Amino acid sequence: MKIALIGYGKMGKAIEEIAVAKGHEIVLTIDMQNSHEFTQAAIQNADVAIEFTGPHSAFENVKKCIEFGIPVVSGSTGWLDNFAAIEKLCNEKKGCLIYSSNYSIGVNLFFEINKQLAKLMEPYEQYDVAMTEIHHTEKKDAPSGTAISLAEQILANLSRKNKWVNAASSSANDLIIHSERIDPAPGTHTVTYTSPIDTIEITHTAHTRKGFASGAILAAEFANKKSGIFNMKHVLGL
Numbered sequence: 177m178k179i180a181l182i183g184y185g186k187m188g189k190a191i192e193e194i195a196v197a198k199g200h201e202i203v204l205t206i207d208m209q210n211s212h213e214f215t216q217a218a219i220q221n222a223d224v225a226i227e228f229t230g231p232h233s234a235f236e237n238v239k240k241c242i243e244f245g246i247p248v249v250s251g252s253t254g255w256l257d258n259f260a261a262i263e264k265l266c267n268e269k270k271g272c273l274i275y276s277s278n279y280s281i282g283v284n285l286f287f288e289i290n291k292q293l294a295k296l297m298e299p300y301e302q303y304d305v306a307m308t309e310i311h312h313t314e315k316k317d318a319p320s321g322t323a324i325s326l327a328e329q330i331l332a333n334l335s336r337k338n339k340w341v342n343a344a345s346s347s348a349n350d351l352i353i354h355s356e357r358i359d360p361a362p363g364t365h366t367v368t369y370t371s372p373i374d375t376i377e378i379t380h381t382a383h384t385r386k387g388f389a390s391g392a393i394l395a396a397e398f399a400n401k402k403s404g405i406f407n408m409k410h411v412l413g414l
Contacts, residue, residue: 177400180204180222180246182214182237183229186314187251190389191226198393216244224249224396230316231255238262238273247272247399249392251279253321266405274399276408277321279391283365284408286380290326290367293378294333301336303369303376308354310364318342318355322365327351330367 177200181188184207192202203221206214214237219225224247227237231254241248242265250273259275266273278284297303307330309323319327319342327340330351338349345352362382369376382388391408398411408414 177201177397178203178221178223179396180206180219180225182206182225182227182241182248183252185228187228187385187388187392188226190385191228191392194386194389195393195396200393200396214240219244219246222246223400226251226392226396228252228392235262239265242266242269242271242273245269245271247274247396247402249274249279249395249399251276251388251392253277253324254317263405270403272399272402272404272406274395274406274408274411276391276395277325278363278388279395279408280380280382280387281391281394281412282387283322283380283382284391284412284414286365286378287325287329288414289378291329291333293367293369293376294330297369297376298334300371302371304348304371305330305334305337305367305369306352306354307340307368308356308364308366310356310358310361312359312361313357315357318357319353320355320363320365322363323353323355326365326367327353 179200179202184205225241227250229252234252234255235258238248238250309320331337337351340351340353342353364381366379395411
């Protein structure tokens with residue numbers, strides 16, 4: 177499979193290493209320094225694009241891939257206010273987008289555990305819930321996209337919480353997400369249910385970026401020659 181990498185930072189390089197080891201070919205790499213080379217002619221040799229950039233460039237990058245007829249796997253966070261426009265474009269162009277806030281297989285299994293735990297905790301109002309996410313200091317957004325996904329899963333299954341906040345709050349209806357930026361942490365997410373008598377806690381800790389990179393390549397293999405909008409639940413068959 178021929179892959180275009182849109183974003184060539186630490187994640188892009190980790191994806192390249194694993195993709196090449198699996199026998200795939202990197203035919204294009206785009207970063208801030210050569211963004212002017214991201215053209216239809218340049219990307220036409222690719223079977224799929226993998227896009228890991230930032231909240232300010234992701235929308236345009238994904239939009240370009242769909243307009244150019246290239247299936248795209250995006251792991252950028254912080255741009256989902258524009259997701260409906262991408263959905264519309266993808267349907268119009270019969271394009272393919274796989275989006276996930278986190279491509280780690282372990283995190284996506286953690287998502288399913290998180291949803292199930294929230295359902296189990298619904299009747300037990302003595303338990304308050306809060307979240308903590310820890311990332312490296314280069315992480316551009318806070319809270320992380322993964323933390324937001326976890327929070328939205330909790331809100332969908334726990335009626336006593338109305339919204340998430342990324343700050344201290346005196347409202348019992350707010351789900352508080354604590355964000356910490358510490359090097360060299362690749363990513364830790366913890367959901368804690370606390371009552372006066374005990375605590376229930378689930379945690380996912382990433383040790384390296386390789387888990388995210390492997391999942392992104394798995395998604396790229398899934399996306400090849402497909403049309404529609406998918407996520408890691410589709411890729412993993414969850």
